[in-house]
Amino acid sequence: xxxxxxxxxxxxxxxxxxxxxxxITAINSNLEVPFETxxxxxxxxxxxxxxxxxxxxxxxxxxIIAASGSFDITLDDGKNKKTINMxxxxxxxxxxxxxxxxxxxxxxxxxxxxxxxxxxxEEDYLRNYDEFLAFKNIK
Numbered sequence: 001x002x003x004x005x006x007x008x009x010x011x012x013x014x015x016x017x018x019x020x021x022x023x024i025t026a027i028n029s030n031l032e033v034p035f036e037t038x039x040x041x042x043x044x045x046x047x048x049x050x051x052x053x054x055x056x057x058x059x060x061x062x063x064i065i066a067a068s069g070s071f072d073i074t075l076d077d078g079k080n081k082k083t084i085n086m087x088x089x090x091x092x093x094x095x096x097x098x099x100x101x102x103x104x105x106x107x108x109x110x111x112x113x114x115x116x117x118x119x120x121x122e123e124d125y126l127r128n129y130d131e132f133l134a135f136k137n138i139k
Contacts, residue, residue: 001059001098002136006075006082008096012063016090025090027063027115034094035061035117042067043103043112051104052112056097056126058135061117063092069110076100078138086112100132 014025014032029037043052064073070087077099084093092115095101103112118124126132133139 001057001096004096004098005077006080006099009075009082009099010094011084012092012094014065014090014092023090027092032092033063033115037063037115037117039116039119041114041116043114044110046106046110046112048106048108050106051102052106054100054102054129056100056132056135058124058126059097059118060121060124061097062095063115064095065089065092065113065115067111067113069107070105071103071107071110071112072105074102074104076102078133078136098136100126100129 012032014027016023016025018024027033029035046052064086066086067089070085072083072085073093074081074083075095086093126135
């Protein structure tokens, strides 16, 4: 995934069924999610305006959803940057591997739901930006 760019990441509309009593969104591996989901986790109780998750992944793909509230995701491929405001629980951001991401501007009470293509592996993380640039072969 060394050649992935911010333009490979895309917003995916998720199915929404509802009426005056509320809505439900069901997400299926290999259908709405373009990979088999192996892990699900969520971030919550993040103080309003705070940042999280400045890192990249070598192989891991993710679908990131604002299950509640809102936050921004800044994508960086080492050459291009793009910021996406996440605020709808029926839209997910598909993150390819090889992209640096920074989650910021969390609203009070925001919940960031993440579906991941692999179980947790520390070896897959790129936690230092210079290490990320070296992985991408960018000097």
